[in-house]
Amino acid sequence: MSAERVFELAPHLTERDREIALALYDQQLGHVEPDADAGRAVAPRPSRVAELAVPVEKLEADQTRAFFSSGGLRVWSAQTGRMRAQRGDCENLVDLAIAGGRVAWVCEEQFLSSCAATLKTATLAQSRPVDVVKLKYCELSVAARGSLVVYSTGRKLWRLEGSRKRLVRIEPMVSRPLSVDGDRVLLERRSGSLEVVTAAGALIRVLALRAVPRTLSLPETA
């Protein structure tokens, strides 16, 4: 039900009442039934649940662990239920990734007329973060899964080996990694076309779609 519909049903409300009603409506806006048009609504049975002080802002996962931001960076094991805080909060978290026992994330800092970005990494055993790269522009993005962590610095695609970087490939235009599977990386070029490359840098395929996709992923069997 829309706010307009609420007001249609309650024409007697004064302007002040409407302000209060709208504020209450905004607070409850998300409290609606799932959209039944696109499928049947069912109640899932999670094996493990963690309650958090604040909602999750960004979430990535690999194998049995989730790496997320919720008032700070945290790693949660669905196997044990153990929650661990990850050091290295930043002003503006723009991207994060987890691959096995390694986590990586991108922080940005906005200045009056410029932007700076830093890629940080840490392991689950050693939570002290290490800066991998610092840029004076904001074109950093990271993706990971399994044992592979890749990131781009504009046209250059890099692989993370431990906390060291290794150049994988130089793209013809600015590209960013969207997804990783095994030793394959899905890249989105600034033009909107997609590219699948190996972790060694060999091009597997370029896909030019008529409409620019909104979001993409590299599922294991696709």
Place this chain on the structure above:
Amino acid sequence: MKREEDSARLLVIRLRDGKLIRSWPLPAADTLEFESAYGKLAVYVVGIALHVMNLEDGRDVALMFPQQVGETHARLVAGGLFYSHGRAYAARTGQLGFIPRSRLVELDAVKAREWRQPLHIPRLSATGPLSDAGQRGGFA
């Protein structure tokens, strides 16, 4: 996930030959976000509702969580589904959970809706190698 004007579709492309093998219609909503895919399953969010879709036959279920509000996120992994959402009327306003794959498969067994059939599947043709030795595919 591809959006054109008022409609959105979930496209499944076979990487081996670049062929578009499935194209599933999605609800037309402003707040439609693809979240993740793994194996034959994909998850996307409409408003706050988390949907799980079987990419092979288009079967789709929306997951209901008690007191759910705010942003919803989800990631599929080999063992199952990580998800997060906000909680209304709770002191701790965030929730993170994990649904094992076996329980996702149970959900996946719900009856398919009739309209959720593959519609027009445009042919994706290889148009020759690029200068960087790759292959280009595009809708014919």
